[in-house]
Amino acid sequence: MKTKKHLGQDARERILDVAEELFANGSFASVSVRTVTSKADVNLSAVNYYFGSKQGLFQAVYIRRAALVNNERLHLLHVASDKAQAEGRDASLKELISALLTPPVFWLFDEEKGFSVYIRFLARAYLEDVSDMDNVLKREVYVFEKFIPYFQKIMPKLSEEDIYWRIYFMMGALHHTINHLHRINLLSNDSCKVGSREETRDRVVEFCCKGF
Amino acid sequence: MKTKKHLGQDARERILDVAEELFANGSFASVSVRTVTSKADVNLSAVNYYFGSKQGLFQAVYIRRAALVNNERLHLLHVASDKAQAEGRDASLKELISALLTPPVFWLFDEEKGFSVYIRFLARAYLEDVSDMDNVLKREVYVFEKFIPYFQKIMPKLSEEDIYWRIYFMMGALHHTINHLHRINLLSNDSCKVGSREETRDRVVEFCCKGF
DNA sequence: TCCCGTTTAAAACATACGTTTAGATAAGGT
C-alpha cells in the first residue's frame, strides 16, 4: 500500500526542486504552475497551498539555498586568512578572488548536488523583477564588506570605491561564465572547449586577478 | 482630417520601438502582444500582420539594429589601426579593447538615440531561447575573428584559444555592466556612483586591459 | 471512536493569451 499522502514536507521539497530547475532554464512568466505541479507529481493547487502564489514559490526557491554560496565564500576567506597568518604573510590577491569565485564555479560543475541548477537559477533571477533582487543583493553586499579590508591590506593604494568597482566587474565575468559557458565553443569557432571545473575556475580567477 | 491609415512602415516602426522597450525590461513571455499593440496604438493583429508571430517580432527587433554595434566596432578598429600605422607602431591593447567596448557602453548612455534600450534588449535576449541566440552569436564571432590578428600581433605568446577566452571574459564584464550598472550603488554601499559614459567606459576598459 | 488539523484531490472561475478570420477602408495603377 503506497502512502502518497501526508508527506507534506516531501511534496514541498519536490516542488522546490522542480521549480528551481524550470526557473533556471526559463523566465518566470514562461514557467507555468501547471508544468511545475505536474512534473513534481503533485496537485495543481499545491503551489498555492504551500507558497501562497507563484511568486511566493519563486522566492522560496531563492531563499532555500541563498546563504550557502556566501557562507562558503566566507569559509574559504577564513581558511586562506588563517593559512596566511600562520606563514606570516597577508592573504594573497589570488586567494581572495579564488574565495569569491570558487564556490559558484565549482557548484556550477557539480551536477550531483543540484547546485549547478541553483547557480543558473540565481543568474536568471537577477533579471526578474519578481524576485525583488535589490534585497537579494543586499545580502551579498554583506559578504563583500568582509572582503574589503583584506583587499585594502594588500593593495593600500586603492580606494574603497576602486575595490568595489573591480569586484563589480569580477562578478560580471563570473555571471557571464555561469550564463554562457556552454557557448564558448561557438564564440571561439570551436577553438575552446569547456574543460574541468578547476580549469574554468583558474581561467576566470587569473583574468580577475590581473584585472585588479 | 487625420490619416491614421496607410502608414504601414510607420506603424511597423512604432511596433518595433515599443517592443524593443518592453522586451528590454521584461522577458519574452512576460510581454504580451496586446501590451505592445496598445502602447504602439495599433490594432491587435498588426503584430501578426507585419511579423507573422510574436517570435517574429522579437527577432525583428534584434535584426533592426544588429549590425550597428559590430560595424561601429570594426570602424573603430580601422581608425585605430590606421592611426597606429601612420605612427609606425601596432595598435595598442587598449585601443583594441576600447574598440570592442566603447560602442555598447556609449550607446548604453545615449538615451537620445534609443540605443540604450536596444543594448539592454540584447543583453536579455541572450537568455531567451526564443531568439535563437546561437545564430545571433555567429554574427558576433565574425567581428571577433577580425580582431584576433591584431591581438596576436602585440601578444604573440598567446594562443588563439587564450585570446578567445579573454574576449569571452571581457564580454562578461561588459554584459554585466549593461545589465546591472544601476545596481553599483547598492553593491558598494553607496560608495560608487555611476559617472559619465567616458568614466564607465574607461573603468571597464582598464579592467579588461589588465585582465588580458 | 470521534474530532481536528493537515494534506490531497477535482473542478470551476475568471482572465489573459497568441492567433485567425472576414470584412472594411484607402491608395495607386490602368
Added chain:
DNA sequence: ACCTTATCTAAACGTATGTTTTAAACGGGA
C-alpha cells in the same frame, strides 16, 4: 471607373493561465 494591393479594424477562436473553492482522505491524539 475598375481592379489590385496594402493596411487597418473588430470580433471571435481555442487554449492556457494563476487562483479559488469545495470536499474528500488521511493520521494522530483525546
